[in-house]
Amino acid sequence: MSALRIAQEEKGWLSSETIEFVAKYLEMPAIAVFEVASFYNMYDLSPVGARKITVCTNLPCALSGGVHAADYIKKRLGIDFNETTPDGRFTLKEGECMGACGDAPVLLVNNHQMCSWMTEEKIDQLLEDLKK
Amino acid sequence: MSSQGIILSGLDGDRTWRLADYIKRGGYDALKKIIAEKLSADHVIGEVKKSSLRGRGGAGFPTGLKWSFMPRAFPGAKYLACNSDEGEPGTFKDRDILRYNPHAVIEGMIIAGYAMGCERGYNYIHGEIFEVYTRFEEALQEAREAGLLGKNILGSDFSFDLFAHHGYGAYICGEETALLESIEGKKGQPRFKPPFPASFGLYGKPTTINNTETFASIPYIIREGGDAFLALGKPNNGGTKLFSVSGHVNKPGNYEIPLGTPFADLLEMAGGVRGGRKLKAVIPGGSSAPVLPGAVMMDCTMDYDSISKAGSMLGSGAVIVMDDSTCMVKALERLSYFYFEESCGQCTPCREGTGWLYRVVHRIENGLGRPDDLDLLNSVTANIMGRTICALGDAASMPVQSFIKHFGDEFAFHIEHKKCLVPQDVQREGSKIYVA
Numbered sequence: 001m002s003a004l005r006i007a008q009e010e011k012g013w014l015s016s017e018t019i020e021f022v023a024k025y026l027e028m029p030a031i032a033v034f035e036v037a038s039f040y041n042m043y044d045l046s047p048v049g050a051r052k053i054t055v056c057t058n059l060p061c062a063l064s065g066g067v068h069a070a071d072y073i074k075k076r077l078g079i080d081f082n083e084t085t086p087d088g089r090f091t092l093k094e095g096e097c098m099g100a101c102g103d104a105p106v107l108l109v110n111n112h113q114m115c116s117w118m119t120e121e122k123i124d125q126l127l128e129d130l131k132k
Numbered sequence: 133m134s135s136q137g138i139i140l141s142g143l144d145g146d147r148t149w150r151l152a153d154y155i156k157r158g159g160y161d162a163l164k165k166i167i168a169e170k171l172s173a174d175h176v177i178g179e180v181k182k183s184s185l186r187g188r189g190g191a192g193f194p195t196g197l198k199w200s201f202m203p204r205a206f207p208g209a210k211y212l213a214c215n216s217d218e219g220e221p222g223t224f225k226d227r228d229i230l231r232y233n234p235h236a237v238i239e240g241m242i243i244a245g246y247a248m249g250c251e252r253g254y255n256y257i258h259g260e261i262f263e264v265y266t267r268f269e270e271a272l273q274e275a276r277e278a279g280l281l282g283k284n285i286l287g288s289d290f291s292f293d294l295f296a297h298h299g300y301g302a303y304i305c306g307e308e309t310a311l312l313e314s315i316e317g318k319k320g321q322p323r324f325k326p327p328f329p330a331s332f333g334l335y336g337k338p339t340t341i342n343n344t345e346t347f348a349s350i351p352y353i354i355r356e357g358g359d360a361f362l363a364l365g366k367p368n369n370g371g372t373k374l375f376s377v378s379g380h381v382n383k384p385g386n387y388e389i390p391l392g393t394p395f396a397d398l399l400e401m402a403g404g405v406r407g408g409r410k411l412k413a414v415i416p417g418g419s420s421a422p423v424l425p426g427a428v429m430m431d432c433t434m435d436y437d438s439i440s441k442a443g444s445m446l447g448s449g450a451v452i453v454m455d456d457s458t459c460m461v462k463a464l465e466r467l468s469y470f471y472f473e474e475s476c477g478q479c480t481p482c483r484e485g486t487g488w489l490y491r492v493v494h495r496i497e498n499g500l501g502r503p504d505d506l507d508l509l510n511s512v513t514a515n516i517m518g519r520t521i522c523a524l525g526d527a528a529s530m531p532v533q534s535f536i537k538h539f540g541d542e543f544a545f546h547i548e549h550k551k552c553l554v555p556q557d558v559q560r561e562g563s564k565i566y567v568a
Binding site: 002036040041042057059060062063065067069096098101102104108111112113114118119120 | 221263298314452476562
């Protein structure tokens with residue numbers, strides 16, 4: 001799992017070639033590696049933008065504005081969930097519980113950077129920073 | 133974050149996760165005591181049994197008893213696993229423990245390793261909290277350099293090593309056997325039980341899996357004694373416990389309080405219901421626990437027995453508070469989508485059933501409900517429960533059953549009038565972006 005994570009960090013997403021490379025490196029059948037890659041949500045099996053933003057809309061977050069935050073980002077970026085901006089900078093995803101419900105609204109940037117208590121102002125700021 | 137307990141108390145500094153800080157708080161004294169006084173493994177397990185510590189992950193199984201199931205005399209490898217795959221909606225306590233007090237978990241695991249004769253442990257950390265995984269790795273390195281982990285701990289003949297492992301976005305890996313599969317590098321599909329992990333666990337060897345908070349409670353129990361821990365809570369519900377309060381409260385966050393504290397007190401600590409609204413419903417133990425009406429909760433105390441008597445479960449201690457701006461159909465729709473999305477697909481009743489549950493609740497919410505839909509939902513849940521390998525099937529069914537049981541009128545209104553009982557603008561106002 002760590003090998004796939006590292007490969008994804010380097011390549012941006014997991015293509016068939018990347019999965020085959022990891023399989024070879026681990027001396028495992030490619031299908032066994034693909035099984036793992038397709039099972040876990042945080043692996044991307046199709047190209048994503050330079051920044052992947054995942055917003056949690058699960059119930060505890062939704063009660064504290066998770067859906068509003070997601071709607072606001074959709075409006076700002078002009079895309080819906082599972083879409084990428086035409087310039088390839090941003091992809092938006094809907095996420096499941098990230099285990100930070102007290103910090104709602106919560107979002108993840110590129111799987112690893114968690115942003116808490118995202119007001120509209122903080123979202124604006126984040127998007128500006130990420131464009132740099 | 134506030135604490136009247138033992139895990140999150142004294143964490144005022146800005147580097148509380150560092151080893152030096154932990155030692156100043158009395159950290160690793162329990163381990164030193166065991167090594168210096170050459171306490172026997174039976175003695176350690178005896179103290180844990182006396183403490184009446186119950187598993188903090190959700191099932192509430194007595195920890196001491198679980199530890200005694202491990203075949204200590206079994207020759208060869210035995211493993212220990214810590215379940216920090218916190219993905220149950222509403223639960224966010226392990227993240228704070230690992231962020232601010234990771235060494236308490238490490239010390240707890242070393243002691244557990246000593247008591248059960250394990251030579252190696254793994255901490256499986258939820259993928260979404262990757263920063264916590266990185267910090268835990270740092271803490272492990274500190275402990276190794278200080279001779280607290282690895283070969284011949286503190287100069288004794290006891291050796292134990294511990295490794296961090298991260299998930300990558302699968303709720304099901306919080307199920308203990310799925311977690312083991314995932315550590316082994318496979319997709320996280322639960323195994324049949326029996327055999328239980330104590331006889332056939334990680335790589336087929338005897339393994340014990342406990343929750344992060346459970347391990348973090350161990351150093352106190354050894355240092356101060358099992359009786360002292362028990363006295364913090366109430367009989368059969370030893371100690372203090374972390375409650376993650378989320379939803380419509382003024383101060384969402386983690387609260388560490390004695391088991392047996394009235395729910396009303398916890399709600400007050402969390403700043404009460406937002407905007408002076410009325411409490412409508414509470415899910416007391418994470419999204420899988422049956423929902424309870426607000427009025428019922430106000431008479432409960434926060435411990436395993438009281439919540440169970442009221443018809444729900446304390447689970448992981450995730451308290452999701454909903455005020456009267458909440459549409460219960462919409463709330464259930466979101467939870468049902470979650471279980472549909474996260475079903476691992478191994479057992480047919482769950483794989484197909486969760487889809488049915490979501491689609492039927494979805495159509496009710498969207499004004500396409502049929503008169504016999506509530507019977508249909510109940511029949512689908514009856515066909516899932518008890519017919520799957522793991523508890524996710526039950527976890528998906530219990531919210532549906534309890535929402536219909538307690539808020540059936542609201543579902544019936546939806547089906548008949550094709551709209552919410554709670555006006556849309558009230559719902560929007562109630563769940564807008566909120567920052568305490």
